[in-house]
């Protein structure tokens with residue numbers, strides 16, 4: 001048996017040592033200096049001005065959409081059907097309206113023409129997910145969004161280190177979101193971050209992360225303005241927006257600082273693993289035309305070449321026999337427009353119009369790609385899959 005789990009050894013003994021040491025020598029455990037240090041280290045790694053560390057990637061999504069609404073008002077957000085539930089539920093939660101655009105199979109990200117054809121004067125943003133390590137943007141799309149003045153928000157929760165034209169995903173838009181959940185490229189156990197170069201967006205993220213409290217603002221002038229505008233309120237308890245409590249802890253940040261040291265080396269292993277996997281699959285049986293340039297994958301995406309339900313059933317049987325853990329329909333479980341929380345809120349929308357998303361839903365899955373995965377196992381896995 002091949003025995004390949006989705007993830008292995010993402011928290012190492014050395015991470016535990018660093019944590020134990022921190023607990024022994026510290027008194028402050030909630031959001032404090034270590035969170036700031038991790039935010040600065042992350043901003044530097046990514047190449048952005050600001051980062052706001054939060055308790056999950058989903059929280060990053062929720063805050064980002066809340067800020068978008070606060071800054072730009074009600075309207076529509078163009079969203080992908082291949083993503084994670086919180087990419088859509090955060091839009092609903094902010095009181096915005098999701099509009100689905102179908103994906104490309106080469107990147108699993110929203111197709112450029114699909115996005116552009118859904119833009120109207122109600123569009124407030126394009127919320128694009130870079131799926132499973134593939135950079136999902138084109139220069140034409142970026143140029144066109146800029147020309148039309150539509151903000152881009154990038155969800156990079158599955159694609160730490162992926163690049164487009166040599167530039168890191170998460171640096172192209174108004175803001176970006178990352179997850180540090182256990183199964184991702186690096187882990188703070190639970191955790192996420194919102195990144196932006198926009199000072200106003202950043203300050204709003206800090207407000208929404210901590211109850212909407214004005215004392216969280218970094219800009220002293222802004223704090224003063226608020227205090228002067230509301231003389232009947234105490235500056236330390238001045239709630240400017242309907243915020244959440246989505247703060248990360250010092251413990252998560254300590255882990256993040258240690259894990260960040262290994263991120264680039266781990267990504268290189270994973271990139272090599274995925275190239276080996278794709279190069280060994282039979283292109284007659286499996287879709288292998290992915291955009292490999294700039295990919296930073298943490299899972300092996302498998303799509304059948306043709307819509308063949310019997311072959312897909314044989315594939316899942318084989319993976320079970322070989323004890324290879326897998327998830328159908330990619331990380332978010334396939335076409336999100338088919339999920340009950342979406343159908344209830346968009347009863348007139350037929351999810352089957354999203355043809356490529358449906359193909360991924362019914363004929364796609366992913367298996368684990370962790371740094372220590374043996375090359376020989378990858379080849380054996382492909383050999384077995386190619387017999388089907």
Ligand SMILES: Cc1ncc(COP(=O)(O)O)c(C=O)c1O
Pocket residue numbers: 056057058059061083084086087129155156157158179180181190191192331332
């Ligand atoms: C694209 C995407 N966005 C958001 C999330 C949510 O991240 P988290 O699990 O840290 O809440 C995930 C989940 O893994 C994801 O894949």
